[in-house]
Amino acid sequence: MTAPLLEISNISKRFGGLAALSNVSAEVHRGEIVGLIGPNGAGKTTLFSTLVGLHRPTSGAIRLNGRDLVGLKPHKIAAAGMVKTFQNIALFLDSTVLDNVLTGGLMRHSVEEARILARQCLERVGIDHIAGKLARDLSFPERARVEVARALCTEPEILLLDEAMAALNHVEMDEFLSLLRDLRDEGLTLVVVEHHMRAIMSLCERIVVLNFGQLIATGTPQEISRNPAVVQAYLGRSAETGAH
Amino acid sequence: MILGMTSRKAVFVAVVLAIALVLPFTIDPRGYTIRILCLMLLFAAMGQAWNIVGGLANQMSLGHAAFFGIGAYTSTLLLIHFGISPWIGMIAAGIFGGVAAFVISLPTMRLRGHYFALATLAFGEVMRVIGNSWSSLTGGPVGVSVPFAKPSLAMFQFKDTLPYYFLMLAALIVVTIIFVAIQRSRIGYRLQAIKENVDAAEVIGVDTTRTKIFAAVVSGVLMGCLGTFYAQFQYFFDPDTVFGVASISVRVAMIAIVGGIGTAIGPILGAMFVIPMEELANQAFSAQAAGLAQLVFGALLIVVILVEPRGFVEFGRRMVRRFRKGASR
Numbered sequence: 001m002t003a004p005l006l007e008i009s010n011i012s013k014r015f016g017g018l019a020a021l022s023n024v025s026a027e028v029h030r031g032e033i034v035g036l037i038g039p040n041g042a043g044k045t046t047l048f049s050t051l052v053g054l055h056r057p058t059s060g061a062i063r064l065n066g067r068d069l070v071g072l073k074p075h076k077i078a079a080a081g082m083v084k085t086f087q088n089i090a091l092f093l094d095s096t097v098l099d100n101v102l103t104g105g106l107m108r109h110s111v112e113e114a115r116i117l118a119r120q121c122l123e124r125v126g127i128d129h130i131a132g133k134l135a136r137d138l139s140f141p142e143r144a145r146v147e148v149a150r151a152l153c154t155e156p157e158i159l160l161l162d163e164a165m166a167a168l169n170h171v172e173m174d175e176f177l178s179l180l181r182d183l184r185d186e187g188l189t190l191v192v193v194e195h196h197m198r199a200i201m202s203l204c205e206r207i208v209v210l211n212f213g214q215l216i217a218t219g220t221p222q223e224i225s226r227n228p229a230v231v232q233a234y235l236g237r238s239a240e241t242g243a244h
Numbered sequence: 245m246i247l248g249m250t251s252r253k254a255v256f257v258a259v260v261l262a263i264a265l266v267l268p269f270t271i272d273p274r275g276y277t278i279r280i281l282c283l284m285l286l287f288a289a290m291g292q293a294w295n296i297v298g299g300l301a302n303q304m305s306l307g308h309a310a311f312f313g314i315g316a317y318t319s320t321l322l323l324i325h326f327g328i329s330p331w332i333g334m335i336a337a338g339i340f341g342g343v344a345a346f347v348i349s350l351p352t353m354r355l356r357g358h359y360f361a362l363a364t365l366a367f368g369e370v371m372r373v374i375g376n377s378w379s380s381l382t383g384g385p386v387g388v389s390v391p392f393a394k395p396s397l398a399m400f401q402f403k404d405t406l407p408y409y410f411l412m413l414a415a416l417i418v419v420t421i422i423f424v425a426i427q428r429s430r431i432g433y434r435l436q437a438i439k440e441n442v443d444a445a446e447v448i449g450v451d452t453t454r455t456k457i458f459a460a461v462v463s464g465v466l467m468g469c470l471g472t473f474y475a476q477f478q479y480f481f482d483p484d485t486v487f488g489v490a491s492i493s494v495r496v497a498m499i500a501i502v503g504g505i506g507t508a509i510g511p512i513l514g515a516m517f518v519i520p521m522e523e524l525a526n527q528a529f530s531a532q533a534a535g536l537a538q539l540v541f542g543a544l545l546i547v548v549i550l551v552e553p554r555g556f557v558e559f560g561r562r563m564v565r566r567f568r569k570g571a572s573r
Contacts, residue, residue, distance in 0.1 A: 052447050078449035090444035092437055103437045106430045107449030154448050 003066065005030045005189055006051075006082070006158055011060035013043075013050055013213075020046040021213045023060070028158065033180065033190045035204035035221075037197075039233060042210040044193045045087055048160045052084045053077045064158070079107060081157035085147040085164050087193070093136040097127065097146050100135055104153030114153070121149040126175065140167040158189040165194055177203050201225070209233065264413055273406045282405060284519040285412035286473055289419045290492075291499035291511030293466035296423055298497055299506030300432060301459045302439035304357070307348065307364030309492035310371040311341035311464040315471025316486045317375070317382055320390055330390075330400035334472035341468020342461045344371075349460035353453060368493050375483030387482030390475055400476040408477050415473055416512070419466055424508050426462065435459055502548055504557025513556045517548075 004027035013021040021043045028034050036044050049055045051062060053074040062069045064080050072080075083104075092100050101121050105114030122128040125145045130138065135146060144164050151159055161180075165173050177199060180190060194200050200207065201221040209217040209224060211233040217224055224230055249257065271277050290312065297303050318340050319333025352363040376385045393399040402408060426432050434455045437445035446452050475481060485491050495518070503514025525541040552559040 054443060054447065073451075073453075074443075074446035075449045075451045078447060083449075084447060086444060086447075090441045090447075092440035092444070094440060095436055099433065099436070103433050103445070103450070104448040106433055111428070111430055111433065150448055 002029070004028060005065060006191075007061075007063040007066075008047075008051070009061045009063075011047070011050060011062065012058045013046055013055055014058045019213050021050065021057070024210070024213070024215045026208050026215065026218065028189060028191060030157075030189055031184060031187065032206060033184050033192060033204050035200040035207040036191055036193045036210065037195075037200060037207060037224075038210035038216075041212075042233075043213040044210055045162055046213075047210065048084045048162050048191075048193065051077075051160060052082060075107070078154055078156075081155075082160070083151045083154045083156040083158075084160035085144075085151050085162055087162040087166075089140070089143045089147055091135040091138075091143055091146055091150075093134070095135060096131065097122065097133050097135060097138070097149075098131040100146055101149045101153045104150040105155075107154055117155075118149070118153050121153045124152065125149040125179065141172060144168070152183075156188070158191065159183075160191045160193075162193045163195065164192075165196060165199055173199060268406055268409045273404045275405075278405045278409055280520060280523050282408050282412050282477060284515050285409070285416050286470065286477065287496065287499055287519055288512045288515035289412070289416040289473075290467065290470050290496045291503065291514055292416065292419045292423050292508070293463050293470060294496045295500045295506065295511050296426060296459050296463040296466075298500055299510070300423075300427060300435040300439070301456055302506075303456070303460075304361040304497065305364040305463075306361045306489070306493050306497060307366070307368035307371075308463070308467055308496055309487045309489065310348070310364075310368045311344050311467035312471040312474070312492050312496075313371055313375060313483065313486035314344050315341045315468030316475040316481055317388070317471075318468070319472040320388055320475045320481075321381070324388070324391055329398055330472055330476050331398070334469050337468040337472045338465040339468070341471065342465035344468075345460045345464020346457060349457050353456050353460075365489065365493065368487060368489060372483050372487035372489075375487050382483060385482060385484070387480060387485075390479045392479075400472075412473065412477075415470065419470075420508055420512070422462070422466065426459070427508070431455060431458060498545065502545065502555055504555035507555075507557045510555055510557050517556070518545075 006028040008024060008026045011021055011024045012019065024043075024047060036047070038044055046055065050057050053069065053072050053076070057070060060070075064077075064082055067080065069077055069080065069082075092103065098115070098118055101118035102111070102114045105117045109117060119128065119131065122131055125148050127142060127145045127149065130142060135143065138146065144167055148161065148164050165176055168176055173196070180192070180203060184190060192200065192203065204221060207219065207221055207224045208215060209227070209230050216229045216233060217227045219227065268278055268281065290308070294305065294308050297305050315334075315337035318337040319330045322328040322333040322336060323330055348364065348367045352360055355363055375382050378384070382388065393401050395401045395403050397407070434445065434450045437450050438452050438455060442452055471486065474486065499514035499518050500511045501514070502518060503512065504510030521544060522541050525537040525544070529537040529540050
C-alpha cells in the first residue's frame with residue numbers, strides 16, 4: 001500500500017487537567033471516505049480542530065503527504081490541502097452566500113476566478129439558487145451546505161466534515177451522500193464525523209471510533225458494528241461515566 | 245459599468261463631484277466658511293483612512309492620532325531643519341505613519357473589541373506624552389510653526405484658501421479610491437471574513453495576521469500623509485492637538501461611525517455632519533458658558549447614535565426600503 005495521505009501519530013491534547021485526546025493514531029489514505037464516530041464528548045471535534053491547526057497538540061505528530069503540520073497556522077494547513085467544516089456552522093453571516101464561498105477560493109485564485117469557482121461549488125452542493133441571499137437569512141440545512149461549498153472552494157485534497165448532515169431530512173441526506181461519493185470518485189479524500197449511523201455505515205469504507213479521547217476501534221463498518229468495545233461505549237456509557 | 249460602479253452610482257458620484265468643484269467659487273475664497281469646508285474634507289479623508297481598519301477589519305482603533313501626529317511632525321520638522329518640500333516630507337510622513345502602524349499592530353492584533361480600542365488609545369496617548377516631553381525634537385507643549393515660504397504649489401503654501409480646498413478634495417478622492425479598491429480586492433473579502441469569523445477565515449486559508457497588518461499599515465500611511473496636509477493648512481500645531489484623543493482619534497472614529505462604518509460614503513457623510521455641527525455649536529454657545537458648546541454637540545451626537553447606531557448610511561437604506569415598500573403597495 002502507498003504511504004497514507006494523512007498520518008496521525010500519538011496525538012494528545014490537554015486542556016488544563018482535561019485530556020481531550022490521548023495518544024490517538026490513525027491513517028487516512030488517498031481516495032478514502034473514513035468515518036469518525038464516538039459518543040458526545042469523545043473528542044471528535046477536538047481532533048478535527050487539532051488537525052487543521054486551530055489547536056496545537058500537546059504531543060504527537062500530524063503529517064499530510066509526509067509533511068509535518070504541527071505548529072502551522074490553519075491557513076498554512078488549508079494551503080497544504082486540508083480543510084474542515086464547522087459543526088456549529090461558522091459562516092460569514094453578513095455576507096452573501098456567494099461571497100462566503102468565494103472567500104474560500106481566494107487562497108489560490110483572483111476574485112474573478114474565485115467567483116466562477118464559487119458558482120460551480122454552489123451548483124455542486126445544490127444551492128446555486130440562493131447565491132445572492134445573506135447567510136444570516138438561511139435555514140440551518142442551507143447553512144450547512146454553504147459550509148461545505150465554502151470548504152470545497154478551497155480545492156482541498158482532504159476535507160473534514162463535522163456533522164454536515166445534522167439537519168438534513170432523508171431525501172436531502174441521500175442526495176448529500178451521493179455528492180460525497182461523487183467527490184470521492186473525483187479524487188477528494190473525506191473524513192466524516194456523523195451521528196447518523198445509517199449514513200456512516202453506508203458511506204464509509206473504514207470507521208475510526210473515539211471514546212473519552214482515546215481511539216478504541218478502527219475497521220470496516222461490519223467490524224465496527226460487531227466490536228464489543230464500541231457497543232459498550234455507545235450502550236454502556238451511563239455505567240462507565242460513574243467510573244470516571 | 246464605470247470603474248466597477250453601476251451607471252446610477254456613477255451619475256451620483258459625478259453630480260457630487262461637480263457640486264464639490266463649483267461650491268468654493270460661490271463663497272468668499274479667504275473667508276471662514278471655506279476653511280470649515282477644508283477641514284471637513286480633510287476629516288472625511290481621515291475618517292476614510294480610519295475606515296480601512298475600523299470599518300473593513302472592524303478593529304476599533306482609538307489611537308489613529310498617533311500616525312496623524314507623526315505625519316504632521318515629520319514633514320514640518322523636515323521643512324524647518326532641512327528646508328525639504330512638504331510634498332517630499334509627506335512621503336516620509338507616510339512611511340513613518342506606516343512603520344508606527346506596523347509596530348503597534350504586532351502586539352495589538354490579537355486583541356478584539358474593547359481591548360484593541362484601549363490598547364490603541366494608550367498608544368496614541370504615549371505619542372502625545374512623547375511629543376510634549378521630547379522638546380528638543382518637537383518643541384514640546386509650545387508647539388511648532390510651519391516656516392513661511394513663498395506661496396507655491398511646490399512648497400504646499402498658498403495665500404488663498406481655495407487651493408487648499410482643492411488639495412483636500414483631491415486627498416479625499418485618493419483615500420476613497422484606495423478604500424474602495426481594497427474593499428473590492430481579495431484583501432477586502434479577507435477583511436470581511438476576519439471581521440465576521442476569525443477562526444473560519446483562517447481555516448479556509450486566510451492569513452489573518454498578514455491581512456490585519458496590511459490594513460493597519462495602509463491606514464497608518466494615509467493618516468501620516470494627511471498629517472502633513474493638516475500641518476500645511478494650519479501652519480501651527482502642538483502635541484495636544486495632533487496627538488489628541490478628542491481632537492483626532494475619537495473624532496475620526498466618530499466621523500466614520502456616525503456616517504456609516506465600513507462604507508465608502510460613510511466618513512464623507514459623517515464629516516459633513518460632525519465638522520459643521522461642531523462649528524455651529526461653537527458659534528452659538530461658546531459665548532454663554534465654558535464647555536456648553538461641547539455639551540450641546542455631545543448631546544446631538546448621542547441623539548444621532550440612538551436613532552441610528554449604524555450611521556446615516558443605514559438610515560438612508562432604511563428610508564429607501566420603506567419608500568419602495570410604500571410604492572409597491
